[in-house]
Amino acid sequence: MELSSLILFMVSKMNGERSKNACLHIFRGKKSSQTLQDVQYFNLKPFFSVLSKLDAETYETHLYRLLADGYVKEADGRLYVSKTGLQKVKELDSCYFNGWDYRGNEIVFFHRLALAIQTISYFKEGIKSFMPIQTDREVQLFVKGMARHLPLENKEFPRKIGGELKNALQASGMKDRQKLIIVSRLSGFSITGRTWDQLAEELQMSPLSVYLEFIEGLHRLLDVIHEERDYPFLLQAAEGVKSSLYLTDSADQTRRLFAKGMNVEEIATVRRLKLSTIEDHFVEMAINDKTFPLTDFVLSKQVNEVVLKVEELGTRRLRMLKQEFGELSYFQLRLILGSKLGGGK
């Protein structure tokens, strides 16, 4: 799988309608209204955010190759597909990206999977402390939480997980080479994962092609995990990975500023909106985004107490809850209800 083939395919869809950076923005998953419209209108959702770290230089090298080969033409700053280009598009293998649903989170899933497999592998050997291959604390905490519910001491457990992974990979319909790439990135007690360079060398492909096949493979694997209910372990590792974020544009802008590290007040100042509007956006995020960091706003102890109280009282009415939890603001209560119970009244 070549990056240039993907570009050619995308150009054939947007034929003459867009400038050369449109594809780059889609690969990188730029959340501008222009790019979001483009992927909808031209049916390019699968490619959205597939290569979030693609640098302009690499992109242009591949694009120029297409221009030099005469598959793509540039006129008035727009890209067109040529007749030979169109012929070439017909010969391309179909691909099965699902960037719209996963938006780069497939990597999060994989990092969790890799650490979980490493953990299982070491526990099998009776080793409970080892150098984790994933240094990301977020991933480490997630897997730690996951491991608490796994029968790590059970002798048969690794075999069960191995079976589940094999079945899911098989059911996903990806190529054998992709299965090999995915499992080669995993590390365990007696074997260490391979780097992109090493895989490229072993498979006689460019590192970028290896990476693209890896991402597509993960998308297919995640699709299977979500569609069928036969993969409980993998589904656990995939928690919150599938994007259900269909926020309004304005809320999404707020979400982006939040992701950059701004707090509610700062966002209101920057966006020149009322504090209450921004708070509404946060509630929207809490409802829609399973990975919303609720504990940045309230203590997990308070969350539990509110959830229990809601069950006890059988109501989600804010005023009643506010009487019970004087120390929590209305905003905090709405966040808890949004995140845990899908909203309040």
Add this chain to the structure above:
Amino acid sequence: MTDLQNLLYEKFGYRNFRPGQENVIRSVLQGKDTIAILPTGTGKSLCYQLPSYLLNGITIVISPLVSLMEDQSSSMRRNGEKRVAALNSFLSFQDKNRILSQIHLYKFIFVSPEMLLQRKVEERLKQLKLSLIVVDEAHCISQWGFDFRPDYLRIGEILGRNRPPVLALTATADLKVIDDITKYLHMEMPVMERHSLDRPNITYVVEQMASDEKTAWIESRLEQTAGPGIIYVASRKRADELASILSRKGFSAAAYHAGKEQVDRSLIQEQYIRGEVEWICATNAFGMGIHKDNIRQIIHEHLPNTMASYIQEVGRAGRDGKPACAVLLYAPEDENITRFIIQNDMPDRNSVLHYTEWLQAGKSLTDAAAMAGMSETAQRVVDFYLSQMPVEEVCTSLDELRKNKEIDLQKMLEIVHSQVCIRKKILNAFGERYDDSRKQCCSICGLTEMDWLWKVASTEPQRKMTYAWEERIDVLLGI
């Protein structure tokens, strides 16, 4: 057995201290500022971990490298000390907040100098009861050091006067560097613990050749002599290139540099430590925090900037005490290549003047730096000086700095062209005397009894690394 030894055994499982450790620990416990110059691999981190258990309060460890910080904090966690936090700029916003909000629950807080300068972090740390401040790789504070980090210079300011004792740790420091450490960390009459830099089991070799002969030399070296080893090269590009040449020739080699993604860097380290890969082609980004005892060879394909960085890199060989060899490949043009790299890092008078003009014209710091042609590091150095002194003095200081870098380079060249014992030259450069003579010393003293270096005819068959995908899952999970 002393109380300290009991604690050593109880917490770390060792019966005895390594040379230097106990003196450092006693000095820290007496509340004295301390500078410890101990060779890498001699358990520097124990020098602060152990006394921390006897002190009532939090220990801050300021550490320049994120990878080093991660490595130390996770190795402490593995050894059962869970009250460890690492604050660095790679943390997500949420993580940072989570750590800051519960920071009082930790016993050891690793922090990068950039983070320390953030107001939020600074304020939070001020509320805590600190018992010890450790500055790791303290040579980074010195503008004469090879790793100068301007952010380090501000540590002293932030700590203020009313502070717990400071422990400065480093592997290499000459007198100038020690002066800087004392001055910028505002240390008061620091106790100095220093241990000889001599590594008797390392043999030093200089090989003169033309630049275009180096690749072939390395190939035949790898064919004939024993690994594992590290080949230090001048650039990321060269690391990739050399690794791919070598692996195409059937050697087990991989590249390592800061341009690789984090997971790949961990994988390479892990493969190297386990012996799945034998040779690493690396920039100077590789090494700190790598615990591998049986490295037999360090090859430098380029001329390092300073003796200190050379010693640090070479010192990674032979930690197991068995013989090891350090080879420096030198071609006549290397002198100018290294000089160019050094000078290029250092802003000159013109670019400083341009920079200040652009700033006065209202440009942002980054834009002004870009237009004056200064690198990011250069900009940080200049910013620091500009905040301390007038422009003219900044220029003079930079000239001075440039002169000193040239002196460092000349010292390195003295080794290359040395007519006398290389070991002696190196040790003298750090103010140590050496009048001994021993076998396997260096290429000047003569390389006798080097049999260990040559490969035994048949090496054992390589462990199988390639599997079909299903087979690999079985191996992974031990099924």
